[in-house]
Amino acid sequence: MRRIGGRDIGAAMVIALLAGAIFTSPPLYALQGLSLDILTAMRGKLIGDHRDPATSPVVVVAIDGETYDTPPFKGSPTLTWTREIGRVLGSITEGGAKVIGFDVIFPSSIEQSEIPFGEAPLGTRMKGFDRDYLIALRQISDAGKLVLGEILSNDHPDVPYRAQQLAVRNNIRALNVHTDADDVIRRMPLSFSVAGKPVPAMAVELAARALGTRPEIASSGATELSGYTIPGSVPNTLTLNFRGLGRDVPTFSFADLRACVEKGDRDFFRRAFDGKVVLLGTVLNFEDRKLTSMRLSGGHDGTPAARCALPAPASPAKARSDVAGVFVHAAAVRNLIERDAVTELGFPLRTILTIAFAAIVACAAGVLAPSGAVIAWLALSAAYAAAAVGAFVHALALPLTEPVLAGLAALAMMIGYRFVLADRDERFLRRSFAFYLAPEVIDTMVASGKMPALGGEMRNVTMFFSDLSGFSSVAETMTPGELVTLMNEYLSAMTDIIEGHGGYVDKYVGDSIVAMFGAPADDPAHARNAVRAALKCHEKLAELNASNPVFAGHGLSHRIGLNSGEAVVGNIGSRRRFNYTVMSDTVNVASRLEGANKYYGTAIMASETTMAQTGDTFAWRELDAIRVQGRGEAIRVFEPLAESGAESTEQTKVAAAYAEGLACWRAREFAKAADAFEMMAKTDPASALFAKRAKSLSANPPPPDWTPVNTLEGK
Structure with a gap:
């Protein structure tokens, strides 16, 4: 680990600012959406959501593949289904549904057909075919429980045919969605300007009717619904929270409900729809499929609800990258009623958080070796991802891809900076002195930041x-x-x-x-x-x-x-x-x-x-x-x-005899010293030396001022 100096810290901050600015800039705005997709997938995989579909305030009535394959609908064009739709809607209303929204649009009626049939057009012969259907629409609409859908467009608007508009007294709301640049739906519009006035979108209208209130615009410009300030980083939108990945929405087959009407089982409709918001839409494998934030985790076209009259299909539902469009509206309605829309950080906070993460990684790259810095980036990214998933559980979306990618860029730039500038002197020192100085000396010079x-x-x-x-x-x-x-x-x-x-x-x-x-x-x-x-x-x-x-x-x-x-x-x-x-x-x-x-x-x-x-x-x-x-x-x-x-036995023996001899030597008892040294003289050169010296002094005693110090000559 190297010591990071003031110049390195300054470089790390500049690198972090640059990386953060790049990855939160408008050209890379798609990263914000990718963060939502990844968080949705990680929450689904790591945390999961096992909410009981029976508690859902929203249910879907699906015109599905089973409906197309079941008599009397099999082989019949959908324009001929209106009378049966009216009967089913009537039973749903009688069952206590709070409001019904149409995610299907009938832009024309079979009564309008100009195809020749005999001597007159088919439409002339079918006059009155939609009468019962229109009466049902009028009755349900007058009770405040029906909203038809339309697609607003300057070029190709898609609206119900005129008779339906009159039947519901223009009680129609837009089904338009907010699609990001990558064609993924992550947010839903809250309102649209119609004739210069704001009109609630379909999901907002349904939620408002279910709550018995009307949407209002707060002083901050945010939309409020029954005291709930709807969060949204993009103005006039709601960020969708696909908490249950579609599995939390009960889905009824229209074919089974039509058979239930024939059966006359009113109790089933009350058990299934009492107090619910009902969305009628197509759920098919080839029509009206939408990519959403569930595209990485896989979404579900609802959960099959209880059956009334027909046996359930054998094929189980599978997760797909796309979902039927009706479930996008169902998620928006549920988010509004349960106050569970996703809160995204605004641009300033996203940028600050991204820069802060990049700064931490850059500092780590300035201190650690490149391999250690990569490991640190991986560890920091994993820890931050875990924190982001934890926040997303509570419907707070922290930016994920932006900080992680900015951190990776900062890591690369800091390593490059060190190689080109910061570590140039260190490499010079190590290369120049590796064969002359100990590694510790070089480390000391490197740590000091000074040349020797x-x-x-x-x-x-x-x-x-x-x-x-x-x-x-x-x-x-x-x-x-x-x-x-x-x-x-x-x-x-x-x-x-x-x-x-x-x-x-x-x-x-x-x-x-x-x-x-x-x-x-x-x-x-x-x-x-x-x-x-x-x-x-x-x-x-x-x-x-x-x-x-x-x-x-x-x-x-x-x-x-x-x-x-x-x-x-x-x-x-x-x-x-x-x-x-x-x-x-x-x-x-x-x-x-x-x-x-x-x-x-x-x-x-x-x-x-x-x-x-x-x-x-x-x-x-x-x-x-x-x-x-x-x-x-x-x-x-x-x-x-x-x-x-x-020590060995021999070493102990030699040391003991030598110590005895040295003590006698210093006490001027040279004869005793000679005897002691002589014991080990054959195997110990030092003992042999002292034995010889002791014998010499024993024979020729030194003067009284003699000291037991050996003065060595030469080096």
Whole structure:
């Protein structure tokens, strides 16, 4: 994760504004409709709606395929069905229906037919055919329970024929729908201007009559119905809420109702239609099909209602991308009566929400790696979609596609911005210094946002010096190629261990390694990690000698010196060329301790300060108190044996004998010291050294001012 600076935040905001403005602009207005479609589908799939159709205030009487296939309608043109329609409507009215709306239009009558039939036109011979139908329309209309439908158009209006208009006293309302640019119906008009006056649309008229009120225009310009302010982002429209996906509307086959009239079952009509708004319309597979917000989820042509006289068809209803037009009006009427129309956010709020989402994604893309940013976009989109679906359950439509797509665009633009501008310096740093600096140093420079420059700071560190013993003589026996191969293998293995324990390799000097722990990355346990790395390096060299063919026959050994203390670390050098390195007396002492190993025959030597900072992590033995070249103060030095509790029996035995001998040595009891050291002299070079020195001093005692400090000559 990278740190995001002020410039990056500014870029993220500009990108978010640009992406938000693009995806909420008028050319992409279709995305708002797509959001409604997706929300409708997701709500249907994830939440569902199991409302009982019996509670629906709206029912549909369907002139369906069953009607066309059932006598007496089978083979008869629909113009001849009017008398039967009148009888069924009369029974529905007697059953207690609040209002009946026509979603079918009979623009002409069979009485108007001019087709010759014998010596006179057919219409002349059929005079009076629609009389009973027109009487039924007059009676139901006069009771305030009938509204005929019409299609308003400047070019091709579709209206009931004149006799019907007179029968219902022009009680006709428009069936026109609001179709978006993609030919999908998501909203319904509330009113139309007829002769310069606003006239309610069919759905509004039916809902108003069912509620016993009239629509009014509030001071805000919104339409109110019985105290309900109808929401709508598009003026004078209602956004449809297909909560039940059409399955919540009971649908009666006109054929079965006509048979029920013949049967004389008035109770059935009362049970089915009492208190209901009734819509009469065609429900066919090939006529008056509409694409709506249910197009992605699949809508239903209602739910088959109870039957009265005819057996139910065997074929079950299936979800389709389109629905019969009558169910669009049924949904609008139900939305109005139940106050359940969808509330959409206006353009300002949609834009703000889209920009905010894009800004969050852009900031994430500024902080995370590209793969992480993509995952963040997916996670944020999923969380936002879940919130949007939750809001849609309560009929609030939050924009969905606009924020998600704007977020994706912001993601792409922010990644592009980082690649071209923001991360250019970082790539330069990593490319330029990858082979010279530790990853931690590069990360520090990248996080600071600054190019490397001269400067340093005082840090408490542990220095690590190592050198191969007698390597010059070994190198003389090897070809240049063999020498390079061996050194690369050795230095790679040691470096991996050092860096694996948090160390930083400062430099290689021939076969020597200079490293530090505690910088550049801060490490409170730098002493412990340095000692642990030294032990692992010693084990690794033994493993290479035993198993790596490059090392075979050479028997390489190395010496390691460790010292902890304050040191200056940072970019040190000239103004044109510098390196991240370390300087101080701490460094010099570590170098001297590495060389001191050869006097004692040890592989690892650490100062008392390093030993003290490791606590009880390791088992140690004190080797001596020494005075190294260039330093007047004596230093107590120690050899790490192993992790505490992991030392071998032999190591424990040697350390105990050595400690006894060292105590006698410092007490000037040289004979006893010689005996103690002699016990392990054959297997321990340090004990052999002290045994020899103790015997010499036992034979020739030192002066009274003698101190048990070994002054080492040379490095």
